[in-house]
Amino acid sequence: MDDRLSTRNSSIFCVETASHLLLDTMNFDQFLFHPNSKLESYATKADGGLDDDELKDLRDEQYQRLRGLQERLYAERKQSVLLVLQAMDAAGKDSTIARLTSRLNAQGCLIHSFKKPTKLEMEHDFLWRIHQKAPGQGEITLFNRSHYEDVLIVKVHGWADDQTINQRYTHINNFESLLADRGTKVVKLMLNISPEYQLQRFKSRLENHDKHWKFNPGDLDERKLWSDYMQAFELAMQACGPESSPWYVVPAENRRFRDYMVAKILADTLEEMNPDYPEPDFELADYPPDELV
Amino acid sequence: MDDRLSTRNSSIFCVETASHLLLDTMNFDQFLFHPNSKLESYATKADGGLDDDELKDLRDEQYQRLRGLQERLYAERKQSVLLVLQAMDAAGKDSTIARLTSRLNAQGCLIHSFKKPTKLEMEHDFLWRIHQKAPGQGEITLFNRSHYEDVLIVKVHGWADDQTINQRYTHINNFESLLADRGTKVVKLMLNISPEYQLQRFKSRLENHDKHWKFNPGDLDERKLWSDYMQAFELAMQACGPESSPWYVVPAENRRFRDYMVAKILADTLEEMNPDYPEPDFELADYPPDELV
Numbered sequence: 001m002d003d004r005l006s007t008r009n010s011s012i013f014c015v016e017t018a019s020h021l022l023l024d025t026m027n028f029d030q031f032l033f034h035p036n037s038k039l040e041s042y043a044t045k046a047d048g049g050l051d052d053d054e055l056k057d058l059r060d061e062q063y064q065r066l067r068g069l070q071e072r073l074y075a076e077r078k079q080s081v082l083l084v085l086q087a088m089d090a091a092g093k094d095s096t097i098a099r100l101t102s103r104l105n106a107q108g109c110l111i112h113s114f115k116k117p118t119k120l121e122m123e124h125d126f127l128w129r130i131h132q133k134a135p136g137q138g139e140i141t142l143f144n145r146s147h148y149e150d151v152l153i154v155k156v157h158g159w160a161d162d163q164t165i166n167q168r169y170t171h172i173n174n175f176e177s178l179l180a181d182r183g184t185k186v187v188k189l190m191l192n193i194s195p196e197y198q199l200q201r202f203k204s205r206l207e208n209h210d211k212h213w214k215f216n217p218g219d220l221d222e223r224k225l226w227s228d229y230m231q232a233f234e235l236a237m238q239a240c241g242p243e244s245s246p247w248y249v250v251p252a253e254n255r256r257f258r259d260y261m262v263a264k265i266l267a268d269t270l271e272e273m274n275p276d277y278p279e280p281d282f283e284l285a286d287y288p289p290d291e292l293v
Numbered sequence: 294m295d296d297r298l299s300t301r302n303s304s305i306f307c308v309e310t311a312s313h314l315l316l317d318t319m320n321f322d323q324f325l326f327h328p329n330s331k332l333e334s335y336a337t338k339a340d341g342g343l344d345d346d347e348l349k350d351l352r353d354e355q356y357q358r359l360r361g362l363q364e365r366l367y368a369e370r371k372q373s374v375l376l377v378l379q380a381m382d383a384a385g386k387d388s389t390i391a392r393l394t395s396r397l398n399a400q401g402c403l404i405h406s407f408k409k410p411t412k413l414e415m416e417h418d419f420l421w422r423i424h425q426k427a428p429g430q431g432e433i434t435l436f437n438r439s440h441y442e443d444v445l446i447v448k449v450h451g452w453a454d455d456q457t458i459n460q461r462y463t464h465i466n467n468f469e470s471l472l473a474d475r476g477t478k479v480v481k482l483m484l485n486i487s488p489e490y491q492l493q494r495f496k497s498r499l500e501n502h503d504k505h506w507k508f509n510p511g512d513l514d515e516r517k518l519w520s521d522y523m524q525a526f527e528l529a530m531q532a533c534g535p536e537s538s539p540w541y542v543v544p545a546e547n548r549r550f551r552d553y554m555v556a557k558i559l560a561d562t563l564e565e566m567n568p569d570y571p572e573p574d575f576e577l578a579d580y581p582p583d584e585l586v
Contacts, residue, residue: 092537094400101399105391107406107437111399144400203582212573213368217580280505287510289496 045253061265080135087191089199126224186245191252324486338546355556373428380484385496462532
């Protein structure tokens, strides 16, 4: 990124437009969760001062970048990325994942949805089932919900006491640092929506026959605990957001912006990891192409 | 498919073109592997009498169909698809999978590459590692290589005797029928290429720095056993190709045609399975959208 261009302006940030050319200089640092801040101070909807078509162009540029970066990561087989998605119900985790992964090579990109733990999973520590799904070298793994559920829904419902929750923050940090030491970059995204937006999404599920299967009456009960959830998110992001694997609070109500931001964060992460094609593990000179039979 | 339109003509098959409208009536039955036939009688390259742009349009139509069909399969959660890909090296398994899966929702679409078995895997029967990766209800699973390696490379190199290979055909049929009885449709594709095409692909890997990592000198040794492999394929497809889960021999040298054919076979399979959105598991009347809070 060219720092000369990344000066923020009074809108969300500075993007310079010049005859069909968008200089993609958006800086997402302002969306990093800052210690002691409140979620209500973060936007749930953003457009960066751009219209839908401009956001689409920016998004597509990032998708283009991702292709090449992912191939190098996959070929190199030394590093990996774990992208953690957390959010309130109906914030768009599924569609975010669908959109992003449609531009990644599926071989080398794994997705795991963590639902209510099974009996077998409950017989182990809370990181047991998570650890098994950590990315291998060269892979990008997306977690649709994650170990953070064990300090979110569990805390909100009081299924574990505060001491246990505090221990879990530590265990999570230790776990993520174990992954980091083996070359896994952990990127954590909280898709941020308002309660009003969620209500609209629920209504649309009930009004559309083909979406009934997505509606879960239990979600209405969780919705009543909105402020408890926000507090649990703040505490978790504060306790488990070291410099090395920060939390981004993604304004999720404008899907184009959301998809652009998620793609750019992943592409920037990969670029910083700087994966490269490996040297051949054979003597190239031994295999002159014109002499192959 | 409308049978009135599927009459074959003297080219590969009949596609009627009328003012930007391609009536997609291609019938792939001729590419089904027929008992006692030889692979050399199957095309390695096909275009259906269409140019690149026309094939692209047909392919994209299939991709469009797949989206809706997959969502219904996923929502229904009763049936599943297992797509098995086998081929000689460099036939394009990876790019076939990359292309197809970019149009599927990655949640609900799993890919497993079966490589040289690990020590742990070798300590079990040959279907042990395979069975663990069978699709769950609602899922589409792609196997990049599969249990068929155990009657292909293993047979060609004589790592198992003929009696064992014959037993394995039976075990494979039993296994696939176990899956079928639980609602899994098994579709098997052999990507068919010529030895000349493979040679070109190998050369291109050696000539391009960014592709060196894809070249494996050992592939040149396997290449020398081409006719043994063809014979092993023929025997396996004959022994393990019941009506219910047939083998398609896909002409793989024209990628547009290949991608179109694979997408259409999958879409036709899904359509025949006729998945549907499930009825809600709650009383819809209890949740009038306008009264949600």
